[in-house]
Amino acid sequence: MQVRRLSLTNFRNYARLELDLPEGVILLHGDNAQGKTNLLEAIYFLATTRSPHASQDAQLINWDAMMTDEPVVVGRIVADIERPDNPCHLEMRLIVEDSGNWARNGQSAFRREALVNRRKVRLMDLLGHLRVVLFLPEDVDLVTGPPANRRRYLNVTLCQVDSDYCRDLSAYNKVLEQRNALLRRMAEGQTRNAADVLQILTEKLVEPGSRVIQRRARFIAEMGREAQEIHFQDLIGGKESLRLGYLPGWSANGRRAVDEQLADGEALQADPDIGAVAERFAAELAAAQPADLGRGSSSVGPHRDDWAVLVNGKDLGMFGSRGQVRTGVLALKLAEINWMKATTADIPILLLDEVIAELDLHRREALLAYITNQVRGKGMAQALLTTTDPGMFPDDFLSQATGLRIQAGRVIAGEP
Ligand SMILES: Nc1ncnc2c1ncn2[C@@H]1O[C@H](COP(=O)(O)OP(=O)(O)O)[C@@H](O)[C@H]1O
Ligand SMILES: [Mg+2]
Incomplete structure (x- = not known):
């Protein structure tokens, strides 16, 4: 176009x-x-x-x-x-x-x-x-900046090609806002006997949320393949390996090693069956509920997702040199072009x-x-x-x- x-x-x-x-x-x-x-x-x-x-x-x-x-x-x-x-x-x-x-x-x-x-x-x-695929000098922040940058990237890129994703994301965010407002009121003791409503809102999160998770996991897997090819062939000449890892927004992840989180993400990337994703998401929501009631907000779900670029198995954002980060982001952007071509014809x-x-x-x-x-x-x-x-x-x-x-x-x- x-x-x-x-x-x-x-x-x-x-x-x-x-x-x-x-x-x-x-x-x-x-x-x-x-x-x-x-x-x-x-x-x-x-x-x-x-x-x-x-x-x-x-x-x-x-x-x-x-x-x-x-x-x-x-x-x-x-x-x-x-x-x-x-x-x-x-x-x-x-x-x-x-x-x-x-x-x-x-x-x-x-x-x-x-x-x-x-x-x-x-x-x-x-x-x-x-x-469009936009590449700005400050895009190194995509790798080195906070997770919100990487979620934004997922959303902007996926919304350009997938209107279902965009709808699911919007539906998810709406319910999430309602659930957070309720959790906040409950945490402050303003609302009693709201367990039923909380239950309903929690269930309503699962369907759009699971589809968002599934789409993101697939996207990361597809982009990983494209980026690796470009990284090898055009930019590095086969000296380094590049991989993308999905880090799902489960509450335990803050306390877990990145390797464990990556294994979790890889399971999602490899087997993005929607039923299994929904089951896992519902279980994570249930497990986190007592803590969520205490903190007054939702600690589990795609709004807490992250992903990482791994060069030779190491997190580029943490361990990469400036030059490596630049090359990694460049590979990512070129991969995005190829991915969009493949996805949208x-x-x-x-x-x-x-x-x-x-x-x-x-x-x-x-x-x-x-x-x-x-x-x-x-x-x-x-x-x-x-x-x-x-x-x-x-x-x-x-x-x-x-x-x-x-x-x-x-x-x-x-x-x-
Ligand atoms: N809302 C605005 N109205 C008028 N000028 C603006 C506005 N926002 C930014 N600018 C001006 O635009 C210029 C920057 O344009 P930019 O496209 O970033 O320049 P560059 O050619 O260096 O890329 C600056 O002079 C800035 O003050
Ligand atoms: Mg400029």
Whole structure:
């Protein structure tokens, strides 16, 4: 798939942008703070309905637009998507309702609206029309950061290809919130005789939760296979082994050795029978219930999941060198492209933000060769890369890329 035309209104430092994008490799270049990352962010937002940063949503709207007297300010990301099956027109509206309030104290009501082919849809239904793989320099946090980063990655990636997963996750989170609220009231002694309700909410967690666990376990297994292949062939040359391990969110895991947790995860990866997963999840919930009643929240389930990247059998996040972590994340991102291709029978768009500068010469060449080979062989339709310094790219690569110069929220066509 490809983004054919991108229109931005009041998005970040783009007051207004109308941009036609060609197929193949596109190199966005320009000085710092001109809007290169913002442009990738816009495409990512349309694909995932979220920002890659955990920043406040209202920050996405152009500041100048927020400073006017208009009570309602709308930011827009609009794109024409070209796909083998059905081309489509996507729109995301970012709406700030009391912008005056924002100017005074940074608070305001913010909501998003999604449209597919000019008809309003639920945010969830925007997903799957445009698929991207984004690679940011800060993605090393995926390996070295807290488990929440890795869960977010699972959710964003799976939601782009699997609407059932997205629905199950949303259903699970809703029940989880209710269960936690009840547990909190019970722990504070505000609610008596609520055992029945707790029982019902616990049972309601099992079905969507088990499907989330099952899908994640399968995803980790599939991604592990793809990543290992890429890691071996293109990046390392067969010197290191790379494995992904699922660490299910059972309460005992905090006290257990990683090896034991991995064995548990491997059992799930190898045998993702839904009945067995549900049985295990229900048993874990029951075992944790006394403790949950004491702490006033749910300690077991996919909201506590984690996964690990293992290089030569060791947790990369704990023991990897910076270089190894970078290579591991790169392998993961390339694996994600192949995984999406295999799962959806369509090719996602690759968004690479400044990562070339982070890689040593060997890996830089391996990555650029991978991209050009994929594009040449039609294994990839469109890739957008950003850089402050096109001099870092070999001539061979530049001769195949379309250069777009970004300057102060404007795009100026021009070769680097
Ligand atoms: N909501 C916003 N309105 C206007 N400008 C913004 C907004 N959010 C970020 N910016 C500006 O965008 C610029 C950063 O753009 P970015 O895409 O990160 O640059 P780069 O080209 O270095 O990747 C900064 O100057 C920042 O102040
Ligand atoms: Mg940038």
